[in-house]
Amino acid sequence: MRQVHVVRHPLVQHKLSLMRSAERSTQGFRRLLNEIGMLLAYEVTRDLPLEEVEIDTPLARMKTPLLSGKKLVFAPILRAGMGFVDGMLDLVPSARIAHIGLYRDPKTLQAVEYYFKAPPDVAERLVVVLDPMLATANSAVAAVDRLKERGCRELRLVCLLAAPEGIERFHGAHPEVPVWTAAIDSHLDSHGYIVPGLGDAGDRMFGTR
Template identity: 90%
Template sequence: MRQVHVVDHPLVQHKLTLMRETERSTQGFRRLLNEIGMLLAYEVTRDLPLEEHEIQTPVAPMRAPKLAGKKLVFAPILRAGMGFVDGMLELVPSARIAHIGLYRDPKTLQAVEYYFKAPPDVAERLVIVLDPMLATANSAVAAVDRLKERGCRELRLVCLLAAPEGVERFHGVHPEVPIWTAAIDERLDSHGYIVPGLGDAGDRMFGTR
């Protein structure tokens, strides 16, 4: 699929398999999501621009690359998106955080916003939206809609799992926003869950139902 990057690194695939297992504990699931978040952050930032700076090593002066431009913004969709944040901040500790509170109406499956908070200059930064499950894509579409309303134009989406229907729906609305995911599963079931999937990521991460 165009604009979809499946991260097939062996460590990512191994950890994803462990997360799928029904008997995985809440603690174990949360730890694995944190670890995969770091690995996915490495992939989604692979092409960030660099610029050379004059520095002094203990031996000699040199010109060496540093990240160019303003710092990144990670934008987790609450609540499950928070599972990615700590791992990604380990890799990019200077990143800013935007919080997007959305929940899925159980009857309509539509996203309902209840909270939004972003850095004042978010429109001037690369924003990486975090949502572990791209199922119906209603939450991801609503989050990107909201960020575009704030003037954001450089956006990327990171998810753990995607359904083909979710990818199609998301790119039907936001075709220019690339997606990074660990896997694209078979389909959605009648309740809007990814099959075979791993269940509800938020419930498994927080021990709720």
């Protein structure tokens, strides 16, 4: 799994364990997802290109590195992907946002698109797709398909949990797109949920069923 990066930072693993608990409140789950989003953003942006520019400090003129090129696009898959956005924007406040509305058909488990809105120059930017659960990967595959249709070529996927089946399905469709995740769990159950997992991330974040 050369294109899969498991983030083993102690704070990420600690917060993920807190989120897995069935006793975690909606407020607590939402706060933790926000915090993990920021920590995962550090990892997925670790290799962003830099360029040297000249600035004046209060004492002297110097050359110093700044991010090079156009700013990022965060592309949350609605609705659960929104849980990552605020934490990531705290770290990269100049990033643009693309919204990808997909829901999973309960019978076929296939992704159905109902909304798509992206910056007009999205194809010229690095796009980080956000989806907390890489389970069947149908939504993630559909989201990347849609972004590629818009001309995007530099894409990354960030998720909280992944199942081996989801990774295989995603990289079967998009082998060049790297994945960052906090953990790879055991398997999917008959309903397409990650086991042991943490349940439905969207329901737990918004207090719905």
